[in-house]
Amino acid sequence: MASKNVDPLSVEEPSGGTGGGEEEEEERHAGGEWSWQSQVPVKVLRAHSDAVTGARLCCNDRCILSCSSDCSTILWEVESGKPLRTFDGVHSKTIAECVVIPNSNRMVTVSWDKKIASWDLETGQTLWMWQQAGLLTSCSSSSDGRLLVFAADPQKGVSICDAASGRTLQHVSDHHRSTVTRCRFDPQSRRVASVSMDRCVKLLDLLALRTTAAFDSNHSNVISDCCFTSNGHFLCTASWDKTLKLWDLQAGGFRSEGGTSLRSGHEGSVSSCSFSTDAMLLVSGSYDRTVSLWNTSSLCQTLVLKGHSDWVTDVSLSTDRKLLASSSKDGTVRLWDIENVEEMPEVLQKTRTEGTGTHILKCEECGKPFPVSRLMTSELLTRCVFCRLRSPPKYRPQPPPLT
Missing domain, CATH: 2.130.10.10 (YVTN repeat-like/Quinoprotein amine dehydrogenase)
Incomplete structure (x- = not known):
């Protein structure tokens, strides 16, 4: 019998399986361990x-x-x-x-x-x-x-x-x-x-x-x-x-x-x-x-x-x-x-x-190059993600006034 091609990215139970073997395997992994199917x-x-x-x-x-x-x-x-x-x-x-x-x-x-x-x-x-x-x-x-x-x-x-x-x-x-x-x-x-x-x-x-x-x-x-x-x-x-x-x-x-x-x-x-x-x-x-x-x-x-x-x-x-x-x-x-x-x-x-490629920018804070999507390119994006995460935003919102 010819074997059925299964999507290698899918962890769905293939149709026409062996009566629940895959489901039992998934249950065993559920919640605790990584499933490698x-x-x-x-x-x-x-x-x-x-x-x-x-x-x-x-x-x-x-x-x-x-x-x-x-x-x-x-x-x-x-x-x-x-x-x-x-x-x-x-x-x-x-x-x-x-x-x-x-x-x-x-x-x-x-x-x-x-x-x-x-x-x-x-x-x-x-x-x-x-x-x-x-x-x-x-x-x-x-x-x-x-x-x-x-x-x-x-x-x-x-x-x-x-x-x-x-x-x-x-x-x-x-x-x-x-x-x-x-x-x-x-x-x-x-x-x-x-x-x-x-x-x-x-x-x-x-x-x-x-x-x-x-x-x-x-x-x-x-x-x-x-x-x-x-x-x-x-x-x-x-x-x-x-x-x-x-x-x-x-x-x-x-x-x-x-x-x-x-x-x-x-x-x-x-x-x-x-x-x-x-x-x-x-x-x-x-x-x-x-x-x-x-x-x-x-x-x-x-x-x-x-x-x-x-x-x-x-x-x-x-x-x-x-x-x-x-x-x-x-x-x-x-x-x-x-x-x-x-x-x-x-x-x-x-x-x-x-792909349409990315821009490589130089971080103004640490000096290291970092990639940025063409879509996300902005004159205000001048630091890499790690430097941005280390520096908390200067803006601190105030609660709106009571009406």
Whole structure:
């Protein structure tokens, strides 16, 4: 009998298998050890009893924080792949998003039950909890950990609150024409980007407390997610129209030229996106059950990771770009070891045939050369990623005044 060709990057169970042998092998590796069934090693983390709506690498990439429709949040240890603590008993409906507060041992959850709650990561205790007027769809923390922004529906608005107390400092209702699907602080905590089912992108200036940019994305369907590069110059949007777009916020070209579409994308709606710290890599998750890696120099998809058996709902990259976490409606979190993917033949081939090259700049601080994508080139990008990480941003946002 002829053997069936199996995708070497896939850890899906081949159809027509031997009655569950591969599934039993995956179960044995789940949560504790790396599975080597594909060229990209993966750990499968199982503890949630329903769809996992979010997964974030955190605590200096030593942990993963995941949230779920089972109304719980779990803190996982990366090294062992085991749950360290489960946070539950507060929410009664799907937890839409969870976020770790920088410079603290706290995290925040927002839920469709209209509650926003702050938790102590070490003790598991609830520090504060507030009931909001609408179901909550997204949450983000400022880089210094002082402020939170969250989105509520049907108010179609965003609110800024104090991270320590949960007290609302500013609320903007009817910020969009439809449900706000994602809100994100920029890395300097000067602006909040929000995207919506109305297919528009808006930037809210925290000092002026007004919208400084509002533009139609030209996506043909709902915008599901957005993310900033670490310098805040570029924004990526992900959409149910199966595409991702990159927006140059620094040069302002998006106002006249629109966004840059990434080529050869997903076969299903794109649910999530995340940049690496150096902005050379973009990862995305999709309802086609895959995770994609994108080279921002060539603006092309370089690798597709398969294994989830249902929609991928979230993706997150480690600071050193060695690990990738993904969550899925299949109830699992997957941790992928992507440290050596750039050496894989599939990636090398795509880089050679589709790459457009990079610029090599000299760091003004340490004097060493460093590569930067053509897309990310800017007169303000003058230091390598290591020097930028060593120097904290000079800007410290002040809480918005009470109204």
